[in-house]
Amino acid sequence: MMNIPPNLTIEELWIKFNEVIDQNKKLLAHNIELIAENKKLKERVAELEARLNMNSNNSHKPPSSDGFRKPKSLRPRGGKIGGPIGHKGHTLKFSETPTEVKTIPMYSCSSCNCDLSKEPVFEIEKRQVFDLPEINFNITEYRSEKKKCPNCQHVSKGSFPKNVNAHTQYGSGIKAAASYLMTKHIIPLKRTQEIIQDFVGHTISEATLINFQREMADSLADFEIKSREHIINSTHLHADETGSRVKGKTQWLHVTSTDKYTLFNLSEKRGSKGIEEMGVIPNYTGTVIHDCYKPYFNEDYRITHALCGAHLLRECQLIIDHDKYIWAEKMQELLRMVCSLNSQPDKIEPCIIETILNNYDDVIKLGFRETPYNHWNGKRKNPKQSKAYNLLVRFNKLKDAVLLCLKRPEIPFTNNQAERDIRMAKLHQKISGSFRTIDGAKIFYRIRGALSSWRKQGRLLLQSLTRVLAT
Numbered sequence: 429m430m431n432i433p434p435n436l437t438i439e440e441l442w443i444k445f446n447e448v449i450d451q452n453k454k455l456l457a458h459n460i461e462l463i464a465e466n467k468k469l470k471e472r473v474a475e476l477e478a479r480l481n482m483n484s485n486n487s488h489k490p491p492s493s494d495g496f497r498k499p500k501s502l503r504p505r506g507g508k509i510g511g512p513i514g515h516k517g518h519t520l521k522f523s524e525t526p527t528e529v530k531t532i533p534m535y536s537c538s539s540c541n542c543d544l545s546k547e548p549v550f551e552i553e554k555r556q557v558f559d560l561p562e563i564n565f566n567i568t569e570y571r572s573e574k575k576k577c578p579n580c581q582h583v584s585k586g587s588f589p590k591n592v593n594a595h596t597q598y599g600s601g602i603k604a605a606a607s608y609l610m611t612k613h614i615i616p617l618k619r620t621q622e623i624i625q626d627f628v629g630h631t632i633s634e635a636t637l638i639n640f641q642r643e644m645a646d647s648l649a650d651f652e653i654k655s656r657e658h659i660i661n662s663t664h665l666h667a668d669e670t671g672s673r674v675k676g677k678t679q680w681l682h683v684t685s686t687d688k689y690t691l692f693n694l695s696e697k698r699g700s701k702g703i704e705e706m707g708v709i710p711n712y713t714g715t716v717i718h719d720c721y722k723p724y725f726n727e728d729y730r731i732t733h734a735l736c737g738a739h740l741l742r743e744c745q746l747i748i749d750h751d752k753y754i755w756a757e758k759m760q761e762l763l764r765m766v767c768s769l770n771s772q773p774d775k776i777e778p779c780i781i782e783t784i785l786n787n788y789d790d791v792i793k794l795g796f797r798e799t800p801y802n803h804w805n806g807k808r809k810n811p812k813q814s815k816a817y818n819l820l821v822r823f824n825k826l827k828d829a830v831l832l833c834l835k836r837p838e839i840p841f842t843n844n845q846a847e848r849d850i851r852m853a854k855l856h857q858k859i860s861g862s863f864r865t866i867d868g869a870k871i872f873y874r875i876r877g878a879l880s881s882w883r884k885q886g887r888l889l890l891q892s893l894t895r896v897l898a899t
Contacts, residue, residue: 471812474814475814475815478746478750478815481749482746485742485745486746486748523556534549563628565602568599570589572585572586572588591897591898598636598640600898601894603644603893604893604897605890606620606624606632606637607641607644608879608890608893610637611872611876612876614855614859616860617634617637620637621633641872644875644897645870645875647899648874652691655689655878658688659686659691659712660708662714663715663838664686664715664717664838664839665684665685665686665717666686666716667703667709667718668682668718668719668846668849669682669698670850670854672694672856672857673862674863674865675862675864675865679694679695679696679866679869680694680695680698681693681850681853681873682694682695682702682705684709685846685880686845687884688885689884690877690881691708692877694870698723700723703726710728710729715732715734715839716731717734717839717840717843717846718734718735718843720735720739720826733828734829734833735829736843737766737833737841738844740823741760741763743819744760746815747815750815751816754794755791755794755795762787762788762791763830766833766841767841769834770833770839776837781834781835788830791823792823796820799814799816799820800817801813801817802814802817852876
């Protein structure tokens, strides 16, 4: 407050009055700036708090980022303990064709020591032990006969098999075993050397192991083409992408998969360029289940979209944890109901679908009433909105993609198929770090794609790898 001395003339009071008015205007302008700045800071604090509270249960972050926090499942509690209903156990079954039979003779009575050597056997009690045979190299020597023609004196010799082209060489079995260890179980080169040394007493150099991988990948080129064709001809597929470290830099691993085939492709780009390099989505006309990554919505693609319900559940959980909005809780309940119906298609009836659709619209209306819209734009043409508002807009805009699995029960509720297929990329990075070369990464992912496909088809992986090299 300005101090005004007494006994001033009217002119002097008028001057002081104008000074007070100017000072008030400056304070008012400064107050407006502080209010705007305070609003920005509050929004920033809310954004940082939401980011700090993000974990694997309410965002796309992996479980490994949660530290030692006990994981909290989004699944509702159930009374069953153990494997899920319908899960088939694995029991060691008695074999009708044992490899070796050892008879335990009975010479004397265990009670009175009477001689039983000449008594007939009236019953046999059988027990079986399943074990590995002694592992060693099986060395096959090929001998090509040479003969001289008595007529023209020309020397002829027998032709070796086409895959026997050196004086000494490794066979398809050891090559397949090494590729299996390094690719399926992501065992580093040095440890693979040690395992083979312990099994067969022979050391294979790292360079030779790398050549095994390269030869295996070359042999799988035709299978990769077959996988791509099958995926393109499927009614629906799963798609995802994740970072993969190569030569200390981030490359992007793309996956498209079905319940029978898996296809990987490594690219420098995550977006449209990486998707198009794979050669699947641009040539596909079916349904793609994905995580709502924007490049999949390219207008040039002739695909039907289905969004992963598991990601949407986690995003709703973030809004519940941070903003406490009722609409997020109701949407989460609705999505769980859709998931349950998707797993029990015989219970889906037109009236149930109509009820869910109406409830979905009601939740969206509630969300727009409950979630504030940011009108302040400052220097931005479009004001930045909160995560809650953006998620709500996505639910409203992509309603058909969110609920497609309800209308078409053959479409899975989640994108877990692609998540499982691509998860090993992070595991490889965790164990071995960065790939040394682009070629090495591509070789690894081609073999891994084949192994993933064979596992889905119920084939034995080691035998399949051996067969590929032998043909």
